Amino acid sequence: MPSKSKRILALILLLGILMLGGCTSKENTEQSVDVSTQTENTKSKDEDIKVSKEDNSASNIPEEEISQELASNVNKEDSEEKLESSKEPKPIQAPEKQENNDIAKTNSAEPSLAEAHKVEEKVEANTLKIQGNIANKLNLTLAELKSMNDIIFEDEFYSLNSFGTTGHTSFKGVKLWSLLEQKAKISPNASKITLIATDGYSMEFTVNQVKKLDYIDETNPEKKFPMIIAWEEKGIEYDVADGPPYKLIVGQKEAGDVNKPQWVSNIDRIIVE
Ligand SMILES: Nc1nc2c(c(=O)[nH]1)N[C@H]1C(S)=C(S)[C@@H](COP(=O)(O)O)O[C@H]1N2
Ligand SMILES: [Mo]
Numbered sequence: 001m002p003s004k005s006k007r008i009l010a011l012i013l014l015l016g017i018l019m020l021g022g023c024t025s026k027e028n029t030e031q032s033v034d035v036s037t038q039t040e041n042t043k044s045k046d047e048d049i050k051v052s053k054e055d056n057s058a059s060n061i062p063e064e065e066i067s068q069e070l071a072s073n074v075n076k077e078d079s080e081e082k083l084e085s086s087k088e089p090k091p092i093q094a095p096e097k098q099e100n101n102d103i104a105k106t107n108s109a110e111p112s113l114a115e116a117h118k119v120e121e122k123v124e125a126n127t128l129k130i131q132g133n134i135a136n137k138l139n140l141t142l143a144e145l146k147s148m149n150d151i152i153f154e155d156e157f158y159s160l161n162s163f164g165t166t167g168h169t170s171f172k173g174v175k176l177w178s179l180l181e182q183k184a185k186i187s188p189n190a191s192k193i194t195l196i197a198t199d200g201y202s203m204e205f206t207v208n209q210v211k212k213l214d215y216i217d218e219t220n221p222e223k224k225f226p227m228i229i230a231w232e233e234k235g236i237e238y239d240v241a242d243g244p245p246y247k248l249i250v251g252q253k254e255a256g257d258v259n260k261p262q263w264v265s266n267i268d269r270i271i272v273e
Pocket of ligand 1: 161162197198199201260261262263264265266
């Protein structure tokens, strides 16, 4: 009997030790979890501080909120990227720009002078350059071109584009071959002429194609056309604000010839090779 009670005591003791041991190990686990959560919390607090700092300097709370909402839907790295992008100096620059605008608005004399200068520069930039295998390199203003009375041509041209759209349009300009022959003094061994627009669009022709004076209008067999550099369409001069006011106009080589894509607008230069 006493050995039985000893055994029971021993069992109780063992249970007590086991229970104690279990509790301690649980506590230890909880503690280590606590530590890690604290570090996480500290991290996120740091982030919050960063964000709120940005908020203050950018004074752009709604955008920040949106980016944070977006961030919660994706993984952490992505969300950090989103936060980064929303931290870009854009919102900070905005008020500075406004200030500059205010200064510009209050100072009325200087901007108008600057504007006038810009318009002048634009008109000057709108010269027609003729370069390459010629004796007279030319840099013609619209006024100079318009004064070339001996080579002016004016008529209604027929156009056909690649979609099959057709039309008749009146143009006024100078004959391109006359311009090259009489004014630019094209070299007798020149063979190629390239017209280049300010947008990079360009068209290449042989000298013989430019020399040709009998381009047609398939709807009007009696008429013959030279290639022209026009500055006026339907009785209205091109707006110099839209770029160099020069457009190549060419008729058809034969019936069905898709000629409209060859009508180079805003010609910047003509290169002779
Ligand atoms: N500078 C320049 N000229 C251009 C073009 C262009 O893109 N740039 N497109 C050509 C093409 S493909 C056509 S059909 C006609 C279109 O002329 P529109 O714009 O007067 O209709 O312009 C031609 N001249
Ligand atoms: Mo076109």
